[in-house]
Amino acid sequence: MMEFVLFLGLFFALGGLAVASNPSPYYGVVGLVVAAIAGGGWLVSLGVSFVSLMLVMVYLGGMLVVFVYSVSLAADPYPETWTDWGVVGYGFGMGLVVMVGLVVSGVFGLLTDVGTVNGAGLLSVRVDFSGAAVLYSEGAGFLLIGGWGLLLTLFVVLE
Amino acid sequence: MSHLHLSFYSAFILSSLGLAFHRTHLISALLCLESMMLSMYVALAMWPIQMQSPSSTIIPIIMLTFSACEAGTGLALLVASTRTHGSDYLHNFNLLRC
Numbered sequence: 543m544m545e546f547v548l549f550l551g552l553f554f555a556l557g558g559l560a561v562a563s564n565p566s567p568y569y570g571v572v573g574l575v576v577a578a579i580a581g582g583g584w585l586v587s588l589g590v591s592f593v594s595l596m597l598v599m600v601y602l603g604g605m606l607v608v609f610v611y612s613v614s615l616a617a618d619p620y621p622e623t624w625t626d627w628g629v630v631g632y633g634f635g636m637g638l639v640v641m642v643g644l645v646v647s648g649v650f651g652l653l654t655d656v657g658t659v660n661g662a663g664l665l666s667v668r669v670d671f672s673g674a675a676v677l678y679s680e681g682a683g684f685l686l687i688g689g690w691g692l693l694l695t696l697f698v699v700l701e
Numbered sequence: 702m703s704h705l706h707l708s709f710y711s712a713f714i715l716s717s718l719g720l721a722f723h724r725t726h727l728i729s730a731l732l733c734l735e736s737m738m739l740s741m742y743v744a745l746a747m748w749p750i751q752m753q754s755p756s757s758t759i760i761p762i763i764m765l766t767f768s769a770c771e772a773g774t775g776l777a778l779l780v781a782s783t784r785t786h787g788s789d790y791l792h793n794f795n796l797l798r799c
Contacts, residue, residue, distance in 0.1 A: 551704055558719075561716060561736045564722070590750055608773075676755065
């Protein structure tokens with residue numbers, strides 16, 4: 543079970559690498575989808591399922607769908623996949639830089655474990671559900687400012 | 702540092718490198734920006750877990766809202782570029798070149 547969580551973390555970083563090596567945008571979106579699903583599964587494994595559900599619905603189901611049909615504006619006649627030499631060079635170079643940086647800074651000797659959150663006892667309250675409820679009670683200012691920002695963005699996009 | 706922190710830290714660094722070394726398309730730079738926002742969301746969502754403070758849950762939600770605004774603005778720029786130049790190639794943005 544522990545290995546599954548480690549694999550999710552690995553797929554998150556590999557999805558980031560797949561986007562960063564800048565293939566043709568059709569394949570970059572695939573990397574972003576893999577990273578979003580791995581991140582969502584990871585948050586579920588830590589216990590905060592509300593935040594994970596928000597990620598999947600808003601990010602994956604909202605923003606990435608819009609990105610996918612905007613990618614049609616960027617059509618290449620010969621799309622570059624991850625097996626073309628330019629993309630492989632970029633991906634390998636970036637991966638190498640990050641790995642060298644991690645090894646030199648000595649991070650791999652300092653790795654610890656992380657705990658989960660679920661509440662305890664019979665009258666337990668989940669952390670993320672009660673936290674999101676704060677958004678509607680004491681955090682109403684955040685809600686209003688966020689709504690105002692979204693309205694302004696609508697005018698920016700329409701212009 | 703736990704392996705979770707390591708994972709989204711390296712994803713953020715890789716995405717920012719991908720944004721810096723962009724190649725031909727504007728939309729692939731926007732995808733790298735989205736990947737940076739994703740890793741920041743997961744990082745901020747770790748805060749209520751590790752500090753056991755429920756009120757910090759609204760921070761990743763608000764950040765996701767504004768990241769959606771930014772993605773919409775970036776896509777509007779992409780559409781504007783396609784309308785004027787016919788494609789979203791980055792070498793078309795050469796008005797400020799000396």
